[in-house]
Amino acid sequence: MTRLRLGLAILGLLALAAIAAPWAAAWLGVDPEMPDLLARQSGPSADHPLGTDELGRDILARLLYGARISLAVGLAAALASTFIGLAAGLLAAWRGGWVDALLMRIADGLLALPALPLLVLLAAMDPAAIGLPRGGALSDVLRIVLILALFGWVGVARLCRAAAISVLARDHVRAARALGVSEARLLRRHVAPALAAPLTVAASLAVAGAILAESTLSFLGLGIQPPASSWGNMLANAQDLVFSAPMAALWPGLAIALAVAGAMLVADGLRARG
Amino acid sequence: MLGIIAWRIPQIAVTLILLSLAAYLAIGAMPGDPISMAMMSDPRLGPADVERMRALHGLDQPLLARWWAWLTGVLRGEFGYSRLFARPAAEILWPALRGSLLLLGTALALAAILGTAAGVLAALRPAWRGAVDGLALLSQALPAFWLGILLIILFAVTLGWLPAGGAPEEPGMAEAARFLVLPTATLAIAHLAAYARHTAASMAEVLRAPWITAARARGAPERRIAMVHALPNAAVPLLAILALDAGVLVSGALITETVFARPGMGKLLTDAVMGNDHNLALLALLLVATTTLLATLAADLAQRALDPRIGAGR
Numbered sequence: 001m002t003r004l005r006l007g008l009a010i011l012g013l014l015a016l017a018a019i020a021a022p023w024a025a026a027w028l029g030v031d032p033e034m035p036d037l038l039a040r041q042s043g044p045s046a047d048h049p050l051g052t053d054e055l056g057r058d059i060l061a062r063l064l065y066g067a068r069i070s071l072a073v074g075l076a077a078a079l080a081s082t083f084i085g086l087a088a089g090l091l092a093a094w095r096g097g098w099v100d101a102l103l104m105r106i107a108d109g110l111l112a113l114p115a116l117p118l119l120v121l122l123a124a125m126d127p128a129a130i131g132l133p134r135g136g137a138l139s140d141v142l143r144i145v146l147i148l149a150l151f152g153w154v155g156v157a158r159l160c161r162a163a164a165i166s167v168l169a170r171d172h173v174r175a176a177r178a179l180g181v182s183e184a185r186l187l188r189r190h191v192a193p194a195l196a197a198p199l200t201v202a203a204s205l206a207v208a209g210a211i212l213a214e215s216t217l218s219f220l221g222l223g224i225q226p227p228a229s230s231w232g233n234m235l236a237n238a239q240d241l242v243f244s245a246p247m248a249a250l251w252p253g254l255a256i257a258l259a260v261a262g263a264m265l266v267a268d269g270l271r272a273r274g
Numbered sequence: 275m276l277g278i279i280a281w282r283i284p285q286i287a288v289t290l291i292l293l294s295l296a297a298y299l300a301i302g303a304m305p306g307d308p309i310s311m312a313m314m315s316d317p318r319l320g321p322a323d324v325e326r327m328r329a330l331h332g333l334d335q336p337l338l339a340r341w342w343a344w345l346t347g348v349l350r351g352e353f354g355y356s357r358l359f360a361r362p363a364a365e366i367l368w369p370a371l372r373g374s375l376l377l378l379g380t381a382l383a384l385a386a387i388l389g390t391a392a393g394v395l396a397a398l399r400p401a402w403r404g405a406v407d408g409l410a411l412l413s414q415a416l417p418a419f420w421l422g423i424l425l426i427i428l429f430a431v432t433l434g435w436l437p438a439g440g441a442p443e444e445p446g447m448a449e450a451a452r453f454l455v456l457p458t459a460t461l462a463i464a465h466l467a468a469y470a471r472h473t474a475a476s477m478a479e480v481l482r483a484p485w486i487t488a489a490r491a492r493g494a495p496e497r498r499i500a501m502v503h504a505l506p507n508a509a510v511p512l513l514a515i516l517a518l519d520a521g522v523l524v525s526g527a528l529i530t531e532t533v534f535a536r537p538g539m540g541k542l543l544t545d546a547v548m549g550n551d552h553n554l555a556l557l558a559l560l561l562v563a564t565t566t567l568l569a570t571l572a573a574d575l576a577q578r579a580l581d582p583r584i585g586a587g588r
Binding site: 105112116117120215216219232235238239246249252253257261264268 | 285288292293300301411412414416417418419420423424426431432521532540544547548566567
C-alpha cells in the first residue's frame with residue numbers, strides 16, 4: 001500500500017512538472033529549444049538553475065519539456081498495449097482452439113526475437129510507408145507509441161489469458177453457461193471483474209517499459225528528434241562530454257529512473273493488494 | 275516427453291520461417307535499397323547502370339520472390355554474402371558472436387548467481403527483504419545506457435582505474451579483463467533484478483510447503499532446509515528466465531556494446547538492419563530466435579522432468 005502511494009506520488013510530481021513546463025520556462029525567461037552559443041556548458045547559475053547543455057540550452061527547461069514527451073509516450077504506449085493485449089488475451093482464452101494457438105505462437109515469436117534491434121529496425125522505417133505524417137515531434141511520438149505497442153501487448157495478453165482461462169473454468173461460470181446466460185453477459189459479469197486486477201498491474205508495468213524503451217530509442221537517435229527534448233535524447237550527447245561536463249549526464253537519467261521506478265512501485269503495490 | 279518434442283519442433287520451424295518473412299518485409303520497407311546506397315557513393319553511376327545492377331542482383335523482383343530465393347538458399351546451406359562487409363555473412367557473424375558470448379556469458383552468470391543469492395537472502399531474512407526489494411527495483415529502473423555512463427564517469431573519468439570503452443590493444447588476459455569489467459557490471463546489474471525477485475517470491479512460497487514443515491519437525495537444521503529442501507524446488511521457475519536470457523546471450527547487448535564501443539552482436543545486428551544487409555541481418559536474427567525458441571523448449575522439458583506435476587493434468 002505504501003509502495004502504491006509512493007509510486008503514485010512520484011508519477012504525480014513528474015506529471016505536475018510536465019504540465020508546469022511552459023510556465024516554469026517563462027518564469028525563468030528561457031526557451032528550451034533556443035541555443036545560446038556564448039553560454040555553452042555553463043554550470044548552475046541564477047539564470048540556469050541546472051546549467052546549460054552543449055548548445056547553451058537551459059537544462060532545467062529541457063528536462064521539464066522532456067517530461068511531457070517521455071510521460072506522454074509512456075502513457076499512450078501503455079494504453080495501446082493494454083488495449084491490444086486485453087483483446088488478444090480475452091479472445092485467446094474465450095475462443096480457445098486454433099485462435100488461442102495462433103495468438104500464443106505470435107506472442108512466443110515476438111518474445112523469441114531480440115527486442116531492441118527490432119525496435120531499432122522499426123524506428124528506422126519510413127513513417128510515410130505506414131501512413132503517418134513525416135517530421136515534427138508529434139509524428140515522432142505517434143511513431144514510437146505505435147512501435148512500442150506492437151511489442152508491448154504480449155505481456156498483457158499472457159496475463160489476461162491466464163486470468164480469463166482460470167475464471168472461465170470455475171464452476172459458477174460453467175453453471176451460468178449451463179443456465180443459458182449469453183456469452184456477452186458472461187464476459188461482462190464474470191470475466192471482466194476478474195481481469196481488472198491483473199490488467200492494472202500489467203498496464204503500470206507497460207508504462208515503465210515504454211518510458212524505458214522510448215528513452216533508449218531516443219538515446220540511439222531513433223526516437224524523439226532534436227530540437228524537441230526527451231530525457232533519452234538529452235543523454236545522447238552526454239556521453240561524448242563525460243570528460244568536460246559530467247553533470248549534464250546526471251539529470252535526464254535520474255528523471256528516467258524516477259519515472260520508471262514510480263510506475264514499477266505502482267505495479268508492485270497493486271499486485272500486493274490484488 | 276518425445277511427443278512434446280515431436281509436436282514443438284515443427285512449431286518452432288514454422289515460427290522461424292514466418293519470422294524470417296516478417297523481418298524480410300520490414301527491412302524491405304525501409305527507405306532505400308542496396309543499389310541506391312551504392313549510387314549515392316559513386317557519382318559516375320547513371321540511371322541505366324542502376325537498372326542493370328538492380329536486375330543483376332534480383333532487386334527488380336518483388337520482395338516475396340526475393341524472400342523465397344533467400345529461404346531456398348538457406349535450406350541448401352547457402353547463407354549468402356554480407357553487403358556491408360563484402361564477405362560471406364557467416365564469416366562476419368562469428369567474431370561478433372565470440373565477443374558477445376564472452377561479455378554476456380560473464381555478466382549473465384554473475385547476475386544469475388548474485389540475483390539468486392539476493393533472492394534467497396530476502397526470503398530467509400525478513401530484515402533484508404526491504405533492501406533486496408529496493409535494489410531490485412533500482413536495477414530494473416536504471417536505464418542501462420545511463421548506468422554505463424555513470425560507471426564511466428566514476429571509474430574511468432574521476433578515478434581513472436579502468437578504460438572508458440573500446441577493445442584491448444595489447445594481447446593478454448589481464449588487459450582483456452580490464453576492458454570487460456565496466457560493461458559486465460552494467461549488464462549484470464541490469465539482469466540481476468529478475469533473478470532476485472523471482473527467487474524471493476518462489477522461495478517464500480516453497481518455504482510454506484508441508485514438506486518444509488515436516489523437515490523442521492524432524493529437526494533438520496535451517497541451513498539444510500533452505501539449501502537442500504527449498505532452493506532446488508524454488509529454482510524450477512527460474513529456468514524460464516534462464517531460457518529467455520539464452521537468447522540475450524546470442525543477441526548481444528546493443529546498448530552496452532554501443533556505450534562501451536565493444537564489437538558484438540547487438541551492434542552488428544543493428545548495423546546490418548540499418549544498412550539494408552538482408553543476408554547478415556536475417557542470419558543473425560534467425561540465430562537469436564532459434565536459440566531462444568530451443569532454450570525455451572529445453573527449459574520446458576527440464577521443468578517437466580524436475581516437477582512431474584507440470585503438464586500432468588493435460
